[in-house]
Amino acid sequence: MLLIGSLTGFFLAQPSFATFDSLEILRMTPTGVDVPTGRQIVITFNQPVVPLGRMERDTAEIPITITPTLQCQWRWLNTSSLACQLGDENALKPAMRYEVQVAPGIMTESEQTLNAPFHDTFITERPTVSYTSFQTWQAPGMPKIWVTFNQPVTPDSVAKHLYLQKPNKERVAVRLELPPSEEGKEPLSSHSSSVWIVSPQILLPLDTKMILRVEPGIQSHIGPELSIEERILTRFHTFPEFKLLGMACTNLENKSVSIRSDKLRLNDDNRCDPLQGVSLEFSSPVIKEVVQEHLLVVPDLAGGRTDYDPWENVSSYSRLDEFYSKGQIYNLWLPGTLKAYHNY
The missing domain is CATH 2.60.40.3710 (Immunoglobulin-like)
Structure with a gap:
C-alpha cells in the first residue's frame, strides 16, 4: 500500500x-x-x-x-x-x-x-458622432447644433451625409461652420475638424418637430475608411409664432393663477399676491430690453418716480442656447413689488 x-x-x-x-x-x-x-x-x-x-x-x-x-x-x-x-x-x-x-x-x-x-x-475606428449639443437659435426656424466626431472629418462629407428631416421624411440640407477658436490657440482648419456647427440651409417651418440624422459615408481626414453610422442624433422642435400668451402669478392661497390674454377676466378668484410677483408668459424667448421698450404698465411700475428704473437690476437672459420643447412657456417677471388690491 x-x-x-x-x-x-x-x-x-x-x-x-x-x-x-x-x-x-x-x-x-x-x-x-x-x-x-x-x-x-x-x-x-x-x-x-x-x-x-x-x-x-x-x-x-x-x-x-x-x-x-x-x-x-x-x-x-x-x-x-x-x-x-x-x-x-x-x-x-x-x-x-x-x-x-x-x-x-x-x-x-x-x-x-x-x-x-x-x-x-x-x-x-471609423468616423462616428461622439455627441451633439445645442448652441443657439439664429431665428425661430434656424437652430445651430454643435456636432462632435471621434476624429477629424472633412466638411464636404459631413454636409452630404448629415441632414435634417421633417415629419414627412423630407431632407433639409445643412451648412457647416467651425466653432470659434479658443484664446491662445491656432485657428481650426477649414479642411478638417472633429467639431462642426451645423445649421439648416433654409429656414425650417415654425412649430415643427425636426430630426438631425447621420448616414454612412463620412470621410476621415486621416484614413480612407468611410463611416458606417446610420442613426438619429437628436430631436427638437422649432418655435411657434411669437405671441404674448398671458400672465401668471400666485394667489393669496398660494395657488398658481394663469391669466390668458385671449380669456382675460379680472375677478377676486384670480387676484395675484403682490408679494410673490407677476410674470408675462410668451410662446418663445424674449429679452427684458425688448419687453421694457414695448410694455406699458398702468400704474407705472416705478411708482411715478423719475430717478428710479425698476428694470435696472433685472438680468437679461434670452434662453436661446436651449432646445425648445413643444408647449414650453417663457416667463419674464415684472420688476419690483406691486401694490396690494390694485388693478394694473
Whole structure:
C-alpha cells in the first residue's frame, strides 16, 4: 500500500511535455472592425517558439508583412507571443484597414514552422458622432447644433451625409461652420475638424418637430475608411409664432393663477399676491430690453418716480442656447413689488 502511494506521487510529480503536430497561430490582436488606435499588434502561436533570453528581433528576421507599412519594433513578449511595438509617432491610425501576412519561416526549437501563410485584417475606428449639443437659435426656424466626431472629418462629407428631416421624411440640407477658436490657440482648419456647427440651409417651418440624422459615408481626414453610422442624433422642435400668451402669478392661497390674454377676466378668484410677483408668459424667448421698450404698465411700475428704473437690476437672459420643447412657456417677471388690491 505505501509503495503504490509513493509510486503514484512520483508519476504525478513528473513534468508533462506537450507535443504539437505543427506550428499554428492561435490569434492576432487587434482584430475585427473599429478597433482602438493602439501601439501594438500581437501574434500568439500554439506552442513555445523561442527560449527565454534575447527577445528583440530585427525586421529582417521576421517574415511578416503589414500593409500599410508600420515601423515595427519586433519583440517576443514571452516564448509564444510576438509583438509589433509602435512608438507614439508611429501608432495605428484611425479609419485604416491593416492587412497582416505571416509567411512560413518562424521556426521553433524543434524546427517546426507554419504549414501555410497566415492572413488577417482589422479596421481601426471609423468616423462616428461622439455627441451633439445645442448652441443657439439664429431665428425661430434656424437652430445651430454643435456636432462632435471621434476624429477629424472633412466638411464636404459631413454636409452630404448629415441632414435634417421633417415629419414627412423630407431632407433639409445643412451648412457647416467651425466653432470659434479658443484664446491662445491656432485657428481650426477649414479642411478638417472633429467639431462642426451645423445649421439648416433654409429656414425650417415654425412649430415643427425636426430630426438631425447621420448616414454612412463620412470621410476621415486621416484614413480612407468611410463611416458606417446610420442613426438619429437628436430631436427638437422649432418655435411657434411669437405671441404674448398671458400672465401668471400666485394667489393669496398660494395657488398658481394663469391669466390668458385671449380669456382675460379680472375677478377676486384670480387676484395675484403682490408679494410673490407677476410674470408675462410668451410662446418663445424674449429679452427684458425688448419687453421694457414695448410694455406699458398702468400704474407705472416705478411708482411715478423719475430717478428710479425698476428694470435696472433685472438680468437679461434670452434662453436661446436651449432646445425648445413643444408647449414650453417663457416667463419674464415684472420688476419690483406691486401694490396690494390694485388693478394694473
